[in-house]
Every structure is written in C-alpha cells, then in structure tokens.
Amino acid sequence: METLEEIRQKLNIIDTKLVELLNQRAELSLKVGKIKANSDDIVFKPFREREILKNLLKQNIGPLPKEHLLAIYREILSSSRRLQRPQVVLFLGPEGTFSHLAGLEYLGQSLDYLPKRNIEEIFKGVVDGEAELGIVPLENSLQGSVGQSLDFFMRYDVFIHAEFYYRVSHSLLSKAKKMETITKVLSHPQALEQCSTWLKLNLPDAELVPMPSTAQAAQKVCQNENLAAIGNRKLANLFDLNILAARIEDLPDNWTRFLIIASSPSEKEGKEKTSIVFTLPDKPGALFEVLQIFARERINLKKLESRPLRGEKWKYVFFADVECDLTSNEYKNLIYDLGIMCHTLKVLGSYPSGEYLDARV
Numbered sequence: 337m338e339t340l341e342e343i344r345q346k347l348n349i350i351d352t353k354l355v356e357l358l359n360q361r362a363e364l365s366l367k368v369g370k371i372k373a374n375s376d377d378i379v380f381k382p383f384r385e386r387e388i389l390k391n392l393l394k395q396n397i398g399p400l401p402k403e404h405l406l407a408i409y410r411e412i413l414s415s416s417r418r419l420q421r422p423q424v425v426l427f428l429g430p431e432g433t434f435s436h437l438a439g440l441e442y443l444g445q446s447l448d449y450l451p452k453r454n455i456e457e458i459f460k461g462v463v464d465g466e467a468e469l470g471i472v473p474l475e476n477s478l479q480g481s482v483g484q485s486l487d488f489f490m491r492y493d494v495f496i497h498a499e500f501y502y503r504v505s506h507s508l509l510s511k512a513k514k515m516e517t518i519t520k521v522l523s524h525p526q527a528l529e530q531c532s533t534w535l536k537l538n539l540p541d542a543e544l545v546p547m548p549s550t551a552q553a554a555q556k557v558c559q560n561e562n563l564a565a566i567g568n569r570k571l572a573n574l575f576d577l578n579i580l581a582a583r584i585e586d587l588p589d590n591w592t593r594f595l596i597i598a599s600s601p602s603e604k605e606g607k608e609k610t611s612i613v614f615t616l617p618d619k620p621g622a623l624f625e626v627l628q629i630f631a632r633e634r635i636n637l638k639k640l641e642s643r644p645l646r647g648e649k650w651k652y653v654f655f656a657d658v659e660c661d662l663t664s665n666e667y668k669n670l671i672y673d674l675g676i677m678c679h680t681l682k683v684l685g686s687y688p689s690g691e692y693l694d695a696r697v
C-alpha cells in the first residue's frame with residue numbers, strides 16, 4: 337500500500353499540472369476578452385457555458401461526483417469571465433439574501449456583487465450601465481410571481497440572458513449551540529410562514545419576529561444567544577452562526593426562478609425559451625387570437641400571467657414564456673403577425689432553459 341507521504345507527492349505533481357492547465361485556459365480567456373473588447377458583445381454566454389458543462393459531465397467517469405465537478409467549473413468560468421472584463425452584477429440586497437446566494441452559486445465568486453435596495457434599482461442600474469448584469473427573482477414555485485419584476489420588464493429596456501432555479505431551503509441559525517436557549521426567532525415573514533409547522537413542534541414558545549429579509553435576520557441574531565434566525569444554511573458561514581436545525585421548511589420542493597438581465601440582447605443561436613410582454617386591444621377574442629398562433633405553430637406555452645397596466649386602470653399586460661427561440665429567422669412572420677394583433681409587443685429575450693441549483697448539496 338502507498339504511504340501517506342507517497343500519495344501526497346502524487347497530489348503535488350497533479351496540482352502542479354492543474355495550475356499549468358488552468359493558466360493555459362486563462363491565456364485563452366484573455367484572448368477571447370480582446371476579441372470581445374472590439375465589439376459591444378457582452379462577456380457572459382450562458383448557452384456556451386452550458387454546452388461546456390454538459391460535455392464535461394459526459395466525460396467524467398468518476399470518482400469525482402458530478403456536483404463537485406460542476407461547482408469547480410462554475411468558478412473556472414467565473415474567473416474566465418472576470419479575466420475578459422471586470423464584471424459587476426446587481427442583486428436584491430443586503431448581502432446574504434437568497435438572490436445574493438443564488439447569484440454566487442450560478443455566476444461564481446469572481447464577480448463584484450453590488451447590493452440594491454429594491455428590484456427597480458436593479459433594472460435601472462443595468463439600463464444606466466452601472467453593471468453589466470442584474471439578477472432578478474421572477475417567481476417561486478409555491479408563492480407565485482414576483483409582481484414587481486414582471487412590471488419592470490414593461491418599463492425598462494432590458495433583455496433576459498439566462499434563467500436558473502435555486503432551491504429555497506431553510507435552517508435555524510444562531511450564536512447559541514443548543515435550541516433550548518432560543519426565545520425569539522427572526523426572519524422574513526415568508527420564511528417564518530414556510531417553517532410554521534416545524535416551529536410549532538420544536539419551538540412552540542418562541543416569539544416570531546418579522547424582519548425585512550432573511551439576511552438581516554441573520555445579522556441581527558449575531559448580537560444575542562437567545563435569538564435565532566431562519567434562512568439559507570449558507571448564512572451560517574457568512575455571519576459565523578451555528579446551524580441548529582436544517583431543512584425545516586414545511587414543503588421541501590420549493591424553488592425560485594431567477595433571471596439574469598443585461599442592457600443588450602443575448603447571443604444569436606441555440607436558445608430554447610423566449611419571454612415576451614404584450615398588451616391587447618379591448619375586443620372579443622384578442623387573447624384567443626394570440627394563443628391560437630402559438631397553437632398553430634405547435635409552440636408550447638410555459639407561462640402566461642396578466643398584471644395591471646400601470647397608469648391605466650382595468651387594463652392588463654401579459655407576460656408569457658414560450659418554449660422556442662422566437663428571435664430566430666424561422667419565426668419572423670409569426671412575430672410580424674403578433675405585432676399586428678397586439679397593442680404593444682416586446683420580446684424580452686431568448687435563452688437556454690434553466691438549471692436547477694440545489695443549495696443543499
């Protein structure tokens with residue numbers, strides 16, 4: 337059997353080779369960066385990245401687990417983008433929110449994450465060029481759409497580049513080491529609600545205190561051992577807290593869909609989903625005609641939601657996701673027909689269909 341010393345020597349040799357290869361890769365990223373610098377092309381190419389990850393998974397014969405390979409590569413891609421150009425991404429703050437943690441997992445650590453106080457500031461910042469990218473929460477599998485995000489797509493000139501799904505799983509976090517000392521539990525009202533059965537069973541006497549975000553709750557409980565916060569388990573690292581209980585949500589299959597937005601449209605090919613917003617003339621069959629076009633072309637409608645049209649009472653704007661690339665040439669005539677049927681029509685962008693990132697891994 338090999339001795340520990342021998343194995344360590346082999347690891348050293350492999351690490352040396354890995355560093356060499358990573359630097360060769362970085363050289364190529366810098367070259368790509370120079371090419372992109374001569375155009376107004378954005379650096380982040382989600383479709384290309386997904387192809388890379390897919391191919392890697394095919395080649396991986398183990399024993400490295402798939403999740404580890406993906407996590408390592410997400411950081412390699414993050415660094416590659418950063419080498420091409422410094423990248424700022426706006427998210428709904430403060431630091432430690434689900435938006436922030438989801439973004440870190442999807443886009444990696446090499447970006448500058450800039451917190452914003454509300455969703456509108458994310459849209460505004462992207463349009464004004466304060467950042468190349470923004471992360472916006474669009475909908476939750478249990479609670480439905482984030483109405484504000486839908487509304488701002490109507491009002492700001494931004495494009496969707498990618499979507500991904502992030503698991504919402506809650507932990508009980510505290511400076512205390514045991515649950516017995518906890519007298520108050522702090523969190524965002526939705527998180528408290530999502531864990532209400534667990535709380536009744538395990539901390540029936542604790543006072544529940546609503547906070548503006550799970551991240552602010554985690555920050556606050558650092559002050560006192562009698563307090564606990566509910567939020568993502570990663571907040572434990574961020575705020576140096578203990579995880580007293582994990583996966584305490586009542587319904588475990590809880591996911592939030594996030595979108596990555598930018599101020600210019602996405603790359604040209606290989607996209608699987610398209611989001612549009614439209615308003616309709618006030619006449620019988622107006623929505624039916626639009627849906628009929630999709631049915632005729634055998635295009636699968638993944639989402640259709642109406643929202644009040646700002647400034648015009650009892651008028652509505654529709655937000656739809658379809659399962660095809662409406663920006664491709666193939667659908668030129670269809671877009672033309674839709675344009676005639678709709679009062680206003682805006683194609684928000686086409687993008688690859690999203691991955692499910694499991695924060696519990």
Ligand SMILES: C=C(O[C@@H]1C=C(C(=O)O)C=C[C@H]1O)C(=O)O
Pocket residue numbers: 365368379380381382384385388412413416417
């Ligand atoms: C290198 C590129 O830019 C980015 C980085 C990638 C990489 O390091 O492989 C892939 C896609 C882009 O998000 C590219 O566009 O090919």
